[in-house]
Amino acid sequence: MTDSNLGGMGYGLAGARCAIHPEQSATRTCTRCGSFMCSMCAEGGAQTLCPACQQRLGMEYRFPLDRDNWTFSALWDYCFEIFKRDWLMLGVAMLAFFGILFAVQLVGGLLPTIGEALDNTALSVLFTIISTVLQQAVQGILGLGLMRMVFDVLNGNKLDIGRLFSQVHKTGTYLLAMLIVVLMVGVPIGALAGIVAGLGYAIGWDAALPIAIGVGVLALFPLIYFTIPLYLLQAEIAYNDEEPSATQMIRNCYAYARGERLSIMGVSLVGGLVAMLGVMACCVGVLPASGLTYLLLGGLYLALRNGADVERGS
Numbered sequence: 001m002t003d004s005n006l007g008g009m010g011y012g013l014a015g016a017r018c019a020i021h022p023e024q025s026a027t028r029t030c031t032r033c034g035s036f037m038c039s040m041c042a043e044g045g046a047q048t049l050c051p052a053c054q055q056r057l058g059m060e061y062r063f064p065l066d067r068d069n070w071t072f073s074a075l076w077d078y079c080f081e082i083f084k085r086d087w088l089m090l091g092v093a094m095l096a097f098f099g100i101l102f103a104v105q106l107v108g109g110l111l112p113t114i115g116e117a118l119d120n121t122a123l124s125v126l127f128t129i130i131s132t133v134l135q136q137a138v139q140g141i142l143g144l145g146l147m148r149m150v151f152d153v154l155n156g157n158k159l160d161i162g163r164l165f166s167q168v169h170k171t172g173t174y175l176l177a178m179l180i181v182v183l184m185v186g187v188p189i190g191a192l193a194g195i196v197a198g199l200g201y202a203i204g205w206d207a208a209l210p211i212a213i214g215v216g217v218l219a220l221f222p223l224i225y226f227t228i229p230l231y232l233l234q235a236e237i238a239y240n241d242e243e244p245s246a247t248q249m250i251r252n253c254y255a256y257a258r259g260e261r262l263s264i265m266g267v268s269l270v271g272g273l274v275a276m277l278g279v280m281a282c283c284v285g286v287l288p289a290s291g292l293t294y295l296l297l298g299g300l301y302l303a304l305r306n307g308a309d310v311e312r313g314s
Contacts, residue, residue, distance in 0.1 A: 020051060021081055040064045040078060051156055063155055065299065066306035072266065075303060079295040082153050083288070089159045090291025093149060096164060097142050098287075104138045133175070140174045140234075141167050147238035150298035167238060174237055177246040181230055185223070192219060228264050229257035235301035256304040267300045 016026035018038035026036035030050035037050050041064065047054075065074055083090065108131035116124050144167035153159045167174075196212040232253045240249065257264055271293035278289025 021077060023077060040074060055156060063299070063302045063306065065303040067260075067304055068307060070300075070303035072263070072270075075267070075296065075299050076270075079154075079292065079299045083292045083295055086153060086159045087288045087291065089161065090295075091287040093146060093159075093161050093164060094287040094290045096161065097146060100142060101135075101139055104135055108132070108135045136178065137171055137175060140178065141171055143234055144170060144174060144238040146294055147235050147298055150294045151239060151302070154295070154298050154302060170237060173246055173249075177233060177237060177249060180246055180250060181233070185227060188223070192216075224265075225261065228261045229253040231264055231268055231297075232256055232301050232304070235298060239301070239305070252308075252310040255310045256301070256308050260304055264300065264304075267296055271296050 016036045018024040018026050018041060019035040020041055021038050024038035024040065027039045028037050028042050028048075029035060030037055030053055031048045032053040033050065035050045035052070037047075041047070041050055065078065111127040111131040112124050114123070114127055142164060145164035148166055149159060149161065149163040152163060192215065196215065199211065200209070230250070230253060233250060236249045236253055236256075244252070274289050274293050274296075275286060278286035281289075
């Protein structure tokens with residue numbers, strides 16, 4: 001029996017490190033090339049070929065984390081290895097994203113001034129609405145494109161900046177989903193504001209203000225808890241090419257988040273911290289840092305999606 005075969009069964013690997021993830025201990029060797037593999041590359045023991053051999057043989061590489069085996073440490077290690085390899089191209093993609101968005105915002109900001117110049121209030125309001133929808137649509141579609149690009153590299157494919165513009169056909173779905181989210185969040189907030197306003201009218205604002213502040217603080221926690229699953233919505237829209245309805249995709253996000261709300265919040269806070277550190281690095285670092293944040297979000301989504309019992313798209 002050869003050393004490779006022994007390693008493939010998990011023997012003779014004392015002190016060996018994974019060829020792709022050198023910070024991880026090897027648990028087996030690839031049965032084709034003999035490279036050391038960690039449990040992530042071996043997909044928990046289900047895979048006998050390393051990712052490189054899978055690609056050479058034309059096999060589809062699968063994202064190794066799922067609902068049962070993912071941890072933040074495993075997610076970070078996997079995403080950071082990809083980041084170290086593709087940080088420059090991720091930064092270029094983020095530069096294109098922010099550059100296009102800035103240009104659209106400039107154009108959108110000029111539209112309402114046309115109505116003001118013509119001294120036409122109705123036209124000014126119309127152009128303001130068009131400007132808002134346009135900016136929201138472009139930001140959303142480019143964000144979906146970034147997520148699709150991230151999914152490619154997370155699944156073992158090459159990073160293609162052209163994917164940034166691959167989600168235009170989902171404009172309607174994205175805007176409808178955002179409208180539903182606004183209603184889901186805005187209606188309760190509006191009802192609460194109406195109650196506070198009525199209370200202020202009835203007993204006076206001086207007496208109602210402390211009550212309003214207390215109610216607002218107490219309402220903040222259930223609101224955050226309720227909206228946490230929506231952190232995955234952009235990824236869900238981007239991943240599904242055979243699109244379920246917008247309402248189904250929102251329901252899917254709540255299914256993914258079942259039992260994982262604190263984990264999602266933790267990953268989102270880490271992503272925010274990474275972005276903040278990027279801004280502190282003379283602002284230039286915000287580009288690659290934003291790319292790493294998208295990798296973490298995409299990886300979290302794939303991990304929670306794998307093994308979830310929901311309606312599937314692609």
